[in-house]
Every structure is written in C-alpha cells, then in structure tokens.
Amino acid sequence: MHRRAIAGLSILAGVAALTTTLAPAAAADTSNTTAPSAAVIERATGTDNLLPADANTTANGAQVTLPARGDEPIKATKGDMTVALTLPATGAKEQSSTSGTDVFAGSDSSVSAAAQATADGGFRALFTLGDANAPRQQSFTLSLPAGATVRQTAEGGLVVFNDAGTIIGGLETPWSKDANGKAVPTSYTVEGNTITQTVTPDSDTAFPVVADPKWTWGIISGTVYFNKKETAHVASNAGFVAVLFAAAPPPFDAYGILNAANISRVAWNADSDHKCVEVKVPTFLPYEYSGGYCK
DSSP: OOOBSSOEEEOSSSEEEEEEEEOOOOOOOOSOSSOOOHHHHHHHHOSTTBOOOOSEEEETTEEEEOOSBTTSEEEEEETTEEEEEEOSOEEEEEEEOTTSEEEEEOSSTTEEEEEEEBTTSOEEEEEEEOSTTSOSEEEEEEEOOTTOEEEEOTTSOEEEEOTTSOEEEEEOOOEEEOTTSOBOOEEEEEETTEEEEEEOOOTTOOSOEEEEOEEEESOOSEEEEOOHHHHHHHHHOHHHHHHHTTTSOTTHHHHHHHTHHHHHHHHHHHHHTTOEEEEEETTTEEEEEOSTTOO
C-alpha cells in the first residue's frame, strides 16, 4: 500500500503495527532525564474520565483489561469484538496511580509508556518523552476483529469498520502536549500496516512531551472518505448508508439514518462528476471531493 495521510487501510486479519515518531526539531530541553511519572501523564490527560487501574474494568458495556507487564496488550472487549494495543514497554509496572494510570519502563531511561482505562469503555496507550534526546520512535501493535477495515479521517483519527461495514470505533484524532500544556503539532500517516505518528516540536517546546493513541467505541468525530468504487456503491444503495452509520450513539444514529438518502444523492452527483463523496461525522453531512483517496 502506498503511503497516504488520508487512507483506506484494510486490516483483514486484524493486526497492524502502530509506530510513533517524533520529527527532529530544535526543541527546548527544560526537563531532567528522569523517566516521567504518572503525575506528568495525568497533567496532560486529566483524571476525570479515568477508571481505577484494576486488572479488569467494566464501563459502558465494555470490559477493559490493563496489562500486568509492559509486553502484554491493553484489551477492550464489547460484545464479540476485542481490540488490543501492545505498549512499547518492558517489565513489570513501575508505578500505578490511585487515579488509574499504570506506568511501565520504555526503551530508554527518558522514555516511559502508560495505560489508562477510560469511562467510555475505551483506553489510552500513552508514551512520554522525557527530554529532547529521548528516542523518537515508539512502536505499538494494534489487533482488531477479523475482517475489520480502517479509514483515516481528515482530522487525523482512524475509524474502524467491522466486516459488515458498521463503524465499531477508532483511534481519536492524535494529540500531543508539552510540559506547559501547549499542544504540539502531531499527525498519523499510513504505509502498509504501519501507522506512524509524527510530533513536530519547535524551539518553545518544553519537555516532557506526552502523546497517546486513544481507543473509543462507536462514532468518533472526523471526515470519512469514500473512493470512486465506494462512492458508486453509496450512490446506488441508501440502505447501505443507513446500516453503515447505525452504530453511532444517539442522537447521531438517527442523523445517519435520516441523512442516508441525502448522502446517496450527493454520492450520485459525485459519481456523475467523476468525483467522490466524503461524510462529516457526527453530523453526517455529505460533500463532493477529488484528489487524495478519490481514485
């Protein structure tokens, strides 16, 4: 598969490598080289939506299992669907906060990884770079249900569809924060089965820098792109569109169903214009587009 920032990546057997890269930059090193603690991570994520860091936690109809060791995956199971993400970490837990953050050693003394279960039945798989000299690449392994497919949104998140074409969840738009709470530009790109997150600090970036892939069940905000073949299918089948977005939480499931005919109409126009259709989520407003994934 060719590299693309907005892609329709299929993961038919369910395993993708998730790689994190911090782009080289002249960044201010305002920290020491001690491995970041749970407190550093929680300053970036907050604690309001965290669940206690128990081995197995149930929330919002899903069971989240946090790893006992760094080389074990975080798992979230909802119904017959299980999603797992293995941290770039080693050894037993080094720290476990009362708020719900488990910290593991990373690949370097200035890198740590962490896991959090969230109140929506999802999870965060975090990494922290303690200083400007920390290794810039961190690799995860993402496992999805058999037959799942992944699409990247314009905002940079990843939407996962099951084998019936229904959205089951995804990785939210990537984010990164420095020690002062300042957002650091970051994005995902896709090449083959590798998802690369690039964080671009500048001269004002204060370390440590915290970032995370966040798994969320159901609809995540973004723009879903359809290629020309898929646009033609959407144009001829409004019922398919209704099923596609039926997994959205209320009231957005109703928006998807009510807008199914309109999405198909815009797709028909796009197909006639040799263009493609994109759908904004969660409003389900369709638009024509060209270039990028429109092939």
